[in-house]
Amino acid sequence: MRVLIMAAGVGSRISRHLQGQPKCCVDVAGKPLIRHTFELLKRKGITDIAIVTGYQEKYIHQALEGLSYARYFNPFYRVANSISSVWFARDFLSPTDDIMIMNGDVYMEEKVLDIVLAEKRSPVMLSDSSRIEDADYRFNWEGDKLKKYGKELTNEQTTGEYVGIGILSAKDLVPFKQRVLDAVASEDYNCWWEDIIYRTVDDGADVFVENIAGIFWAEVDYIEDYERIKEFVKKK
Numbered sequence: 001m002r003v004l005i006m007a008a009g010v011g012s013r014i015s016r017h018l019q020g021q022p023k024c025c026v027d028v029a030g031k032p033l034i035r036h037t038f039e040l041l042k043r044k045g046i047t048d049i050a051i052v053t054g055y056q057e058k059y060i061h062q063a064l065e066g067l068s069y070a071r072y073f074n075p076f077y078r079v080a081n082s083i084s085s086v087w088f089a090r091d092f093l094s095p096t097d098d099i100m101i102m103n104g105d106v107y108m109e110e111k112v113l114d115i116v117l118a119e120k121r122s123p124v125m126l127s128d129s130s131r132i133e134d135a136d137y138r139f140n141w142e143g144d145k146l147k148k149y150g151k152e153l154t155n156e157q158t159t160g161e162y163v164g165i166g167i168l169s170a171k172d173l174v175p176f177k178q179r180v181l182d183a184v185a186s187e188d189y190n191c192w193w194e195d196i197i198y199r200t201v202d203d204g205a206d207v208f209v210e211n212i213a214g215i216f217w218a219e220v221d222y223i224e225d226y227e228r229i230k231e232f233v234k235k236k
Contacts, residue, residue, distance in 0.1 A: 001046055001048075001097065001098045001099065001100060001116075001117065002046075002048045002049070002050070002092065002094065002097045002098070002099045002100070003041055003046055003048070003049045003050070003099070003100045003101075003102065004049075004050050004051075004052070004086070004089055004092055004093075004099060004100070004101045004102075005034075005037070005049065005050065005051040005052070005101075005102055005103075005104045006052055006082050006085050006086075006101070006102070006103050006104055006193065007022060007024045007034065007051055007052060007053050007054075007060055007103075007104030007105075008052050008053055008054025008055060008073075008074040008077040008082070008084075008085045009022075009023075009054065009055060009077055009082070010055045010077065010078065021056060021059045022053075022055055022056050022057075022059055022060055022104075023104075023105045023220045024037075024060065024063075024104035024105045024220070025059045025060060025063050026105075026220055026226055026229075028107065028229060028230070028233060029233045031063075032059075032063035033104075033105065033107055033220070033229075034051075034060055034063050034064065034104055035063045035064060035067070036107070037104070037106070037107075037108075038064060038067050038069070040108075040110060040113065041113070042067075043110075044110075044113045044114075044117065046113075047068070048097070049069045049070070050069060050070035050071070050072060050089055050092045051064075051069055051070070051071065051072070051104065052072040052073070052074050052085040052086075052088060052089050053071070053072070053073055053074070054073065054074040054075070054076075054077025054078075054085070055077050055078075057073060060104075070089075070092060072085070072088045072089040072092070073088065074088050076189075079189070080189035080190070081189065081190055081191055081192050082103075082192050082193045082194075083180060083183050083184060083188065083189065083191040083192060083193055083195070083196070084184065084189060085193065086101075086180050086193045086196075087180055087181070087184045090177060090180065090181070093173050093176070093177045093180075094170075094173070095170050095171070095173045095174050095177075096170055097170055098122070098167065098168065098169050098170055099167070099168050099170075099173060100116055100165060100166070100167050101165070101166050101167075101168070101193060102164060102165040102166075103164040103165075103219060105164075105219055105220040105221070106163065106164040106165060106217060106218070106219050106220075107216075107217060107218050107219075107220070107229045108163075108165075108215075108216075108217045109215050109216045109217065111212075111215045112126070112163075112165070112212055112215055112217060115210060115212060115215075116165070116167060119167050119210065121144075121208040122167060122168055122169035122171070122172045122208070123166060123167065123168050123169075123172055123176075123197050123200075123207055123208065124166065124167040124207075124208045124209070124210050125139070125146065125162060125163075125165075125166045125167075125194070125197065125207060125208070125209055125210070126162070126163035126164075126165040126166070126167075126209075126210050126212055127139045127141070127159075127160035127161060127162055127163055127209050127210070127211055127212070128160050128161050128163055128211065128212055128213050128217065129159055129160040129211050129213045130160075130213040130214065131160065131161040131213075132155055132158045132159075132160065132161070133155060134161075135158055135160070135161035136151065136161060136162075136219075136221060137149070137150070137151055137161065137162040138150060138151060138153040138157070138158040138160075138161060138162070139153075139158070139159060139160050139161070139162055139209060140153060140157050140158060140159050141159050141160070141209040144208050144209055144210075145206055145207065145208060145209065146198070146201050146207040146208070146209050147201070149162075149198050149201070160209070160211060160213070162194070163212060163217055163219070164217075164219045166194060166197060168197075176196060176197070179196045179199075180193070180196055183195075183196065216232050218232075
């Protein structure tokens with residue numbers, strides 16, 4: 001399995017707390033979060049890793065010093081969403097390998113990767129049914145299939161929060177890559193990489209949801225998310 005990490009954004013909702021660093025570089029038990037993620041991936045035998053940087057990329061590469069990975073740079077991180085990051089990393093989307101695409105500011109327990117590596121369905125988006133009241137990006141699923149998605153879903157409509165990780169099998173990468181190219185060609189720069197997958201639901205395709213409730217994870221969107229990570233690591 002390959003892993004593509006999205007780490008180009010400014011992180012405006014938490015940036016005032018970060019002293020000019022990308023949010024994937026927050027300190028977690030004495031090391032940057034992004035390095036923790038790389039080391040966790042490699043412990044699981046995942047070594048084919050790429051990262052797309054943008055905002056203050058020097059801090060990310062400093063955090064990853066000594067590690068091997070493919071580098072891509074998105075110069076449009078201030079004016080376009082993550083669709084542009086995937087476009088710059090399009091050569092990494094090999095149709096010979098399954099891929100996990102994840103946001104670089106996600107902290108996860110090792111058990112999350114165990115689930116990812118055992119996954120046989122595609123495409124799969126990870127979610128957490130224990131987070132509804134405070135959910136940021138929301139999913140509604142029936143059985144194991146995504147039905148609705150978006151920040152505007154009410155608590156009653158929400159079955160879980162999106163975790164920031166998706167999985168695509170090798171066979172699904174060709175159409176995914178083509179939809180990315182088509183979106184950029186049509187100047188759909190406000191599109192997130194996940195939107196490419198979500199839109200297939202509207203066309204009647206199956207997008208599967210893996211519920212990881214009970215396993216710790218956090219995406220560093222707000223300072224409260226970072227505090228949750230620090231508290232978890234402290235207890236651990």
